[in-house]
Amino acid sequence: MTVPEVLTTIGRVRESIGAERRASRRVALVPTMGALHAGHLALVRRARELADTVIVSIFVNPLQFGPGEDLDRYPRTLEADVAALADAGVDYVFAPTAREMYPSGRSETLVTAGHIGTLYEGASRPGHFDGVLTIVSKLFNVTRPDIAVFGQKDAQQVFLVARMVAELDVPVEIEVVPTVREQDGLALSSRNRFLDEGQRAMALTISESLRAAEAAASEGLGEALAEATAAFGDHDAIALDYLVVVDPATFLPVVDDFHGLAVVLVAARVGPTRLIDNAAIVLG
Numbered sequence: 674m675t676v677p678e679v680l681t682t683i684g685r686v687r688e689s690i691g692a693e694r695r696a697s698r699r700v701a702l703v704p705t706m707g708a709l710h711a712g713h714l715a716l717v718r719r720a721r722e723l724a725d726t727v728i729v730s731i732f733v734n735p736l737q738f739g740p741g742e743d744l745d746r747y748p749r750t751l752e753a754d755v756a757a758l759a760d761a762g763v764d765y766v767f768a769p770t771a772r773e774m775y776p777s778g779r780s781e782t783l784v785t786a787g788h789i790g791t792l793y794e795g796a797s798r799p800g801h802f803d804g805v806l807t808i809v810s811k812l813f814n815v816t817r818p819d820i821a822v823f824g825q826k827d828a829q830q831v832f833l834v835a836r837m838v839a840e841l842d843v844p845v846e847i848e849v850v851p852t853v854r855e856q857d858g859l860a861l862s863s864r865n866r867f868l869d870e871g872q873r874a875m876a877l878t879i880s881e882s883l884r885a886a887e888a889a890a891s892e893g894l895g896e897a898l899a900e901a902t903a904a905f906g907d908h909d910a911i912a913l914d915y916l917v918v919v920d921p922a923t924f925l926p927v928v929d930d931f932h933g934l935a936v937v938l939v940a941a942r943v944g945p946t947r948l949i950d951n952a953a954i955v956l957g
């Protein structure tokens with residue numbers, strides 16, 4: 674077990690990671706907002722395989738939350754997170770305050786996510802992806818990793834981060850790790866802890882709808898969408914936000930005669946908790 678060094682300032686990260694780089698150690702960053710679960714630990718395991726030094730950032734980024742969203746309610750469990758990361762062999766935890774990351778209380782300069790950033794999650798959460806890309810850029814600039822590891826569960830985020838890295842020539846390799854699920858299919862999320870028993874049972878509809886899309890995919894887009902939507906039935910306890918099939922190359926919705934690999938994105942609200950999930954399907 675390595676007890677990770679917890680760094681709270683940009684200066685301390687630069688010193689520590691600078692020393693690692695001077696020693697020719699390959700550095701992997703796992704950006705998180707904390708409230709860690711087995712899905713995050715899978716990212717850390719992958720980072721451990723790919724690099725000599727692993728740094729996990731834990732920062733609930735105010736810039737990616739809109740007015741009325743769950744910034745205040747978002748779980749903050751630093752002590753438990755650091756303990757879990759010690760078991761996972763992490764070298765450093767970067768856990769800055771909001772003031773350390775945004776000394777003036779905000780950032781006038783934003784990395785914008787463009788049109789795709791306004792669709793799906795971005796339509797429900799305006800400005801969310803500009804906030805994500807801005808903090809991810811800052812984390813890359815502070816930690817200067819060789820590799821950064823993200824989870825496929827946030828498929829749109831992964832697409833936008835990878836595109837930013839390509840378009841802005843950011844010298845980092847992006848590694849994507851498959852979504853970790855409970856045995857019954859529910860995708861792990863820091864927000865699952867808000868679900869009571871009934872809500873958790875309802876939340877299963879989300880992964881069931883993805884399985885329904887997968888099962889119907891060989892019959893084409895219309896059938897896949899119809900089956901996935903039908904899985905939601907007419908329950909009041911779960912409100913479907915969006916269900917869309919996108920082309921993984923462009924992240925635009927696929928058209929009727931599209932064949933081949935596509936991604937189904939779904940978001941739904943169970944009580945006050947908003948959950949997202951996605952799955953790859955092959956449209957026939």
Ligand code: PAF
Nearest residue numbers: 704705706734805808827
């Ligand atoms: O996926 C997340 O937890 C966040 O969006 C990230 C990438 C850590 C940026 O705040």
